[in-house]
Amino acid sequence: MSDNHWPRAIVFVDMDAFFASIEQLDEPSLRQRPVAVTNGMRGTCIITCSYEARARGIYTGMRIKEAQQLCPQLIQRPARPQRYAQLATRMSDALRDEISPDLEIFSVDEAFLDVSHCQKLLGSPQSIAAQTKAVVNRAVNLPCTVGVSGDKTSAKFIAKEHKPSGIGVLPPGQVRQRLREVPVTKLCGIAEGIGRFLAARGVYTCGDMERLPIGIMGKRFGYPGRRIWLMCQGLDPDPVHTSIAAPKSMGHGKVMPPDTIDSNIIHMYLLHMSEKLATRLRRYKLQAKTFSIGLLTRQGWLGDTYRTATSTTDGAVISSLTRQMMDEHWRGEGVLQVHITALDPYPADGQLEMFVEEHEGRDAVNKTVDTINQRYGELALGPARLLKRSDMPNVISPAWKPKGPRQTI
Numbered sequence: 001m002s003d004n005h006w007p008r009a010i011v012f013v014d015m016d017a018f019f020a021s022i023e024q025l026d027e028p029s030l031r032q033r034p035v036a037v038t039n040g041m042r043g044t045c046i047i048t049c050s051y052e053a054r055a056r057g058i059y060t061g062m063r064i065k066e067a068q069q070l071c072p073q074l075i076q077r078p079a080r081p082q083r084y085a086q087l088a089t090r091m092s093d094a095l096r097d098e099i100s101p102d103l104e105i106f107s108v109d110e111a112f113l114d115v116s117h118c119q120k121l122l123g124s125p126q127s128i129a130a131q132t133k134a135v136v137n138r139a140v141n142l143p144c145t146v147g148v149s150g151d152k153t154s155a156k157f158i159a160k161e162h163k164p165s166g167i168g169v170l171p172p173g174q175v176r177q178r179l180r181e182v183p184v185t186k187l188c189g190i191a192e193g194i195g196r197f198l199a200a201r202g203v204y205t206c207g208d209m210e211r212l213p214i215g216i217m218g219k220r221f222g223y224p225g226r227r228i229w230l231m232c233q234g235l236d237p238d239p240v241h242t243s244i245a246a247p248k249s250m251g252h253g254k255v256m257p258p259d260t261i262d263s264n265i266i267h268m269y270l271l272h273m274s275e276k277l278a279t280r281l282r283r284y285k286l287q288a289k290t291f292s293i294g295l296l297t298r299q300g301w302l303g304d305t306y307r308t309a310t311s312t313t314d315g316a317v318i319s320s321l322t323r324q325m326m327d328e329h330w331r332g333e334g335v336l337q338v339h340i341t342a343l344d345p346y347p348a349d350g351q352l353e354m355f356v357e358e359h360e361g362r363d364a365v366n367k368t369v370d371t372i373n374q375r376y377g378e379l380a381l382g383p384a385r386l387l388k389r390s391d392m393p394n395v396i397s398p399a400w401k402p403k404g405p406r407q408t409i
C-alpha cells in the first residue's frame, strides 16, 4: 500500500465564522471589520462574530452590551437564517456532486465526507482536502477549514488545529502519536462528566486511555464509551451517516440556439441530456424507469412521459426514448430548449433489476466512463456525436412540469 492511499479517509469541513462571513459576503462594507450576529437587532447574545471581532476579544455567547464596550466599532447584524440555510444547502450539494455522495451534515456549517473510495478518482487524501476547500470556495465563496484523517474524530481534531482557513492533514498512522498528549476532553463528543469519570481513573490525555481497559468504558457508558476509548487511539469507528432522501425527480435541460429546426442537432442535445441524466443517476446510486421528455418551442412545450421496461441508469436507453418522443410529437417546430426529467428515481442498491444479465455489460462500460469523466471533466468520453455538442448553459426551466404544458397548446 502506498503512503498516499489510506484504508479509510474522512474529510471534515468547517465553515469559518459562517454567519458572520455571509454577512460580510453579502455586504462588502462589512469586510475586514468586526461584525457580530445576534438574534434580531434586540438579541442580547452574540450567536457568532467575524474573525476581526474575535481578534478584539469578542466570542460567541458574549453579551452584545459587553462586546460593544470592548469594541465600540462592533457592527451588529440580525441573523438571516434563510440565507444561511440557502448557502449551507448550496455548499453541501456541491460537495456531494464534486467530492463524495457519502456526506453527513453534522451541523449547519460542518460536514463529514467519506472519501475512502474516492482516492482513485480524486487522488491522495491531501489533494482531496485541497479540492474540498476549492469546491466550497467556488460554490459559496466563503472561507472554511478542512481536516482529513482516517476517522471522523481525528479529522475534526486536525481541522480545529488549522482554523481559520487552513487545511489539516493527519495520516491515520500518525494519529496515535499526535493525540498522545492531547487532553481527552479536547476530542469532540467527550463531555465533562465523562472527563471526570476518566480523571478519577488517572486518564487525562488520549495516551493515558490505553492503560484503561476498554471494557471499563463499555460497562459504564455502553457503545459511546467504547467509541471514546477508540477515538483516543485514532480509531473512531463511527461511520459517516449519509442521509440523502432519494429526490422526487432529477432532470437536466439545455438552451439551444434559438429556433433550431435541424433534427440532428436536436437529437444531439437530447443525447447529451440523456447522458448527463444517466451519469447523475449513477453518481447518486439511483435508477429510474419513468422519464418526462420535452422540447420548448415558441408555442410551448412538446413532449410526453415515457417508461422503460426495467429501471435504467443507461444514457443510451434514455436516449432511445427521446427518439420515440421526437417521432411522435415533433413536426418541425423551431426548438428553444430540451429537457429530460427522471420522475421516479430510487436507490439502485439491492434492486434485483440491476442484476438482470443483459445490463451487466453496459453497467461495466458506464462505470468506466464515469471514472474517466470524473477525472477529466464531464463527457470527456461519451457517444461520439456529443463531441460536437454546444457549450450553451444547462438550465432547469421554471416552466417545465412533469406532465408538460402540452395540454395547453
Ligand SMILES: [Mg+2]
Binding pocket: 014, 015, 016, 017, 018, 109, 110
Ligand atoms: Mg464553523
